[in-house]
Amino acid sequence: MRVLIVAESFAPQLNGVAHSVLRTAEHLLARGHSPLVVAPAGRGTHRDSTDPDDRAYGYPVVRVPSLPLPGYPEVRIAVPGRRVADAVARHRPHVVHLAGPFALGAAGSAAAGRAGVPAVAVYQTDLAAYARTYLPVAGAAGARLAWHLLRRIHTASARTLAPSRASLAALTAHGVPRVHLWPRGVDCARFHPGHRDEALRRRLGRPGEVLVGYVGRLAPEKQVHLLAEVSRLPGVRLVVVGDGPCRARLAAALPDALFLGRRTGPELARLYASFDVFAHPGPFETFGQTLQEAMASGLPVVAPATGGPLDLVRPGRTGFLVPPGRGSGFREAVDRLARDADLRRAFGRAGRAAVAERTWETVGDRLIDHYRLAAAESCGAVPT
Known part of the structure; x- marks a missing residue:
């Protein structure tokens, strides 16, 4: 099967869209299919597939070609x-x-x-929340405009895939048809409790501190x-990656926290496994990939009771869900x-x-099934 992936973000950027596209394309190759990715160039350059x-x-x-988002040029x-x-x-x-x-x-x-080719639209970003955050002057009008654009794109698609039940409900409530659940995978070999590094822990905090x-x-x-209140708890060291x-601004607001900057690969896996607790306060997560990575690393998770975390965290069993937007909830749970x-x-x-069974191979095969069903529903002939 030839698959053209149109991605709003791609490597070397680090975010949920870029990561899932990388893993999807890798899986398609492994299964003998032919992916091609179309993605924004970095720094406004005009690059194409001949770029080494x-x-x-x-x-x-x-x-x-691309332009930087005002206020967030990355x-x-x-x-x-x-x-395209x-x-x-x-x-x-x-x-x-x-x-x-x-x-x-x-x-x-x-x-x-x-071209008469079926499209499968994968919902991954809460654009309405982004509009409210980055365009506060637009307010509710900006959120409505975002949903108007999303509804047009997704309605024209043969299928829409939502990463969580909360996202599926939001899409359906805004009039998007043919929505199906497709979660994300996690690499449980890469993210593993066995990567815990005591020497690293000593560099991150004092003896006996909970990281x-x-x-x-x-x-x-x-x-x-x-997480400011968390960072001030006695015997706790907050580590921000x-x-x-x-x-x-965050470094000034959280002077007791340790800021490590961007980390990837084996170093990131060692950091996850060397923590004692994972906390993520973002209330607009359509899924929550870092929560899965933390769980695969053997960590209890504290997250807001909204969006993607509702599917990932079992309160009182794998972590705690707290009221969104309230630092006190995170402090009490941690x-x-x-x-x-x-x-x-x-x-x-x-x-x-x-999360042990949520491999990228498993969810990748489910995605290929969605491709085939979309093609069949559009009366396309697809090779087996």
Whole structure:
């Protein structure tokens, strides 16, 4: 099967969309399919699939010009032009995968429609929440506009895949048809309690301190400032892994926390496993990939009782869900875990067991099934 993946974000950026596209393309290759990725270029450059930086992926990557998001230049907004339509004509896909569709996804949807190719739209970003966060002047009107755009793209798709029950309900409530649940996978070999590193723990905190980790972007919508009360708990060291436009402001607001910046690969896996508790206050997570990675690493998780975490965290068994937007909830939950090592271990074991079967191979095969069903429903002929 030839699959054209139109991604709003892609490597080397670090976020949920980029990561899931990487793993999806890897899985398609492993199963003998032919992916092609269309994604924004970095720093406004005009790159294409001949760029040597993209050859290492094992499949072609077409880069389209992009502009930085005001106030957050690491996020690129694509300016599609003709490149998406040209990629469709060249690759002749059996299905077009729209990953977190927005600007580039709209162009991908239109190109797929003109070519008579079914599109599978994968909902990954709460654009309405982003509009409220980054365009506060627009307020509710900005959120309505975001949903209007999303509804157009997803309604034109043969299928929409939602990562969580909360996302599925939101899409359905806003009039999006043909919505199906498709969660994300996690690499339980890479993220494993066995990577715990006592020497690393000694560098991160004082002897006997409980290490509470946060991993993710340092952006307004993540609301990391809500962990300020956690950082002041006696015997607790908050360790923040990630980067973004709020780093300087957060470092000033959380002077007792340790900020490590961006970490990837084996180093990130060792950090996860070396924490004692994982906390993520972001209330706009459509899924919560870092929560899964923490659970695979054997950590109890504290997260807001909204969105994707509702599917991932079993309160009182794998962690705690607390009221969104309230730092006191995180402080109370972390304090309880910090005082009870046996409870931390029990939650960590249960969390690891809960995600053990959520491999990328399993969810990747389910995605391929969605591709085939979308093609069949659109009366397309797809090779077996």
